[in-house]
Amino acid sequence: MNFITFTESHLRNFTYNVFKKMGCSDEHATLATDVLVRSDLRGIDSHGVARLSGYVRLWEKNRINAKPNIKIVHETPTTATIDGDAGLGLVVAPFAMKVAIEKAEKYGSGWVSVKNSNHFGIAGYHALMAVEKDMIGISMTNASPLVAPTYANERLLGTNPMCYAFPAGKYPPVIVDMATSAAANGKLEIAQRANKPVPDGWVQDKNGESSIDPNELKNGGSLLPLGSDKDHGSHKGYGLSATVDILSAVLSGANYGPWVPPFVAFLEPSANPVGEGLGHFLGAMRVDGFRPAEDFKNHLDNWVERFKNAQTIDPNKKVIIPGEPEHEFEQERKVSGIPLIDVVVNDLNELALKLGIQGLS
């Protein structure tokens, strides 16, 4: 595996040109680019520009609308449902989070459920929008069914991530951003490429037997919920994933469970959908709706320090503060650039050729 390193601005220009070629407005192309490149900057390579040709393929199949009319279809002072008009989740979700933030500015908190959307990139991007306003940010999305609930050998849930983000004082924001499955699908893909087994407890085969083969999903297998098996709390991972599904889709009118449209263009969406597109859930709460923001930040700094200084099993390994590794990646990659593996670079060059724009390299 070879890596080629690109500057942030080069990657931004390329990505912007792709979205423009799809027909996105300047504003949407810039925003969608920011969501993807920020993912690469933060070291979450699986959710960055590596997904660009996937979005394009969905657009080619008319499953992504490049010129969406995103609108509020139902609301109270602090809640709203948004119809994403089949737009890129990369622009629909920030629109929704803006609505949540505006409501929070006025009333203390704001909560938005979204239907008729598509994949929204990293959950952390949207939650961080609230953090920048001294708010607590919450973001979730449902996703294509890959995960079997406890006892099932059917894929009924996505890896349905949830994210909670908190503003700190002298430390970076604390950001819990996690798939509710034992492992995210991206980790499985890494093992597939490297042709390596995965730990027991990540996947089961089509008969529901635990497996270490990263290719099980292609053979009718499923990912497992966080907790892996009943003894270790897989019903909790399943419950969290169900929570994300209900808040994102049952509440908004999007598809839920096995009806969520697949992210890959070669699989067709359900012929009998129960809603529109896929769903997200976004929330913002003003910290100073509970206590002065400075008090909160000082105590969160104290929390962070106590956990950073915890006694560890291996003296070479420290307790990790959620969000800190991504923050460190971002500082470093802003300076030294973003490494992409050659497979991704080739894929993006082919995409450029197809779209008639300048290649990445």
Added chain:
Amino acid sequence: MNFITFTESHLRNFTYNVFKKMGCSDEHATLATDVLVRSDLRGIDSHGVARLSGYVRLWEKNRINAKPNIKIVHETPTTATIDGDAGLGLVVAPFAMKVAIEKAEKYGSGWVSVKNSNHFGIAGYHALMAVEKDMIGISMTNASPLVAPTYANERLLGTNPMCYAFPAGKYPPVIVDMATSAAANGKLEIAQRANKPVPDGWVQDKNGESSIDPNELKNGGSLLPLGSDKDHGSHKGYGLSATVDILSAVLSGANYGPWVPPFVAFLEPSANPVGEGLGHFLGAMRVDGFRPAEDFKNHLDNWVERFKNAQTIDPNKKVIIPGEPEHEFEQERKVSGIPLIDVVVNDLNELALKLGIQGLS
């Protein structure tokens, strides 16, 4: 192990008398009784009347105030911080949830962070208060430090439960109510009484080695976060537990992390607290703030049916809908009574003797 079965009303009378003897008002004694007995009714025996003498011991040490002046100390239209005045969490949390519900009635949603409280019983009780009003209920609490974050061999977090509850139509509410540790402490206590090993991945010994000894906690060991180890996502369980801790305590001004006061009376609280008591976080969102309640309930019923009818690995085991087993327990125990193990019955009879009230049996 022998069980003695009591009627709901007998158990309620006994529990009410204990709280009255502590000096609680009629209203508080009735409410605290309802929280505990409802836990037993719902089959969550670890959090019901079995804990009664624990509350009394904390009251004897002046760590629980039986006559609290619970009040809002900070608020916006949809957020509030409540000072529980060292009262029973069993009465402080319902007070806070009522505030959240009132705000949601007016503005669509309500969010309350609570400081200076004590153990609040089952999280599901409080979330269900919102469900009864056709709202989504959220409840969390931090708790005595028993859990080591990933890589640590110190107990820095409680089993910090989170609960999300949703009103359905023809089905019981969907209630995800879970400790964010691999196993709740109650499960460990059951293994201790039965003198049986626990599954690998629940606890580690004082050196951070995985252990199957349920007594490890007495010897300096720790519970493990949901996910059990890094490979299986223990950083996610740790992240969820951190989220509960921050929302419940850093946001309200309660103690967090290792500073949370112990639930057991024989351990003293920190001499240098970072806040007051322990903390909760409660929320309510009107379903019809997002879409008509009937639409939501119909789709949640459809969700439930799809999951109930999922293909399973073992044809004798069905996929469990979160909250359904507890609902079935409640229906059954309301009729056939509540079985208590003899150890608990003896403990409660001794408690009665000490307080000078009539025994349980």
